[in-house]
Amino acid sequence: MFGNKVGKAALLASMLALLSLQANAECKFVATQDNAPFTIKPTDTDTPEAKEFLATCVNPYTKRFAADPEAAKAGKKKFGFYSCTQCHGGNAGGQTGPSIIDDTWQYSKHQTDKGLFETISHGTNNGMMAWHAQVTGNPEMVQTDEILKIIGWLRASFAGKGDKPWLNEKPQ
Numbered sequence: 001m002f003g004n005k006v007g008k009a010a011l012l013a014s015m016l017a018l019l020s021l022q023a024n025a026e027c028k029f030v031a032t033q034d035n036a037p038f039t040i041k042p043t044d045t046d047t048p049e050a051k052e053f054l055a056t057c058v059n060p061y062t063k064r065f066a067a068d069p070e071a072a073k074a075g076k077k078k079f080g081f082y083s084c085t086q087c088h089g090g091n092a093g094g095q096t097g098p099s100i101i102d103d104t105w106q107y108s109k110h111q112t113d114k115g116l117f118e119t120i121s122h123g124t125n126n127g128m129m130a131w132h133a134q135v136t137g138n139p140e141m142v143q144t145d146e147i148l149k150i151i152g153w154l155r156a157s158f159a160g161k162g163d164k165p166w167l168n169e170k171p172q
Contacts, residue, residue: 075153
């Protein structure tokens with residue numbers, strides 16, 4: 001009987017420890033401009049997908065949109081709504097800004113959804129402004145979930161050759 005109670009106590013303790021780790025999990029972001037850390041915090045209005053990404057650095061829309069082109073249209077709609085098309089073209093193949101669907105990466109970090117999220121959120125030294133509402137301090141700017149949908153669509157629209165490492169990302 002004593003052994004059973006000890007086993008249950010150990011199981012409970014390990015479950016609580018795991019929950020504590022998950023509660024404290026947080027994706028660590030760095031600016032594309034200078035690798036300075038910046039923070040995006042979950043908000044009450046964030047979707048479960050946005051909260052998952054902020055905890056794990058894995059975009060839940062990427063695999064979903066790659067498997068379902070119809071669902072990916074939600075990201076393309078956001079891409080147009082936020083005028084990403086003005087620089088990157090209507091299908092993200094480039095215009096005054098670079099293509100973001102080929103395999104020629106402006107920054108090598110764009111091979112991960114986290115890296116692409118960092119660039120969209122915080123901007124670059126090469127003319128792209130910060131777009132995330134928390135980074136800019138402007139609630140009218142783009143929210144986490146919207147950026148993730150755009151990234152999901154970009155990944156589903158990939159026109160390059162070679163690997164698609166974003167389909168195999170693991171929580172960080």
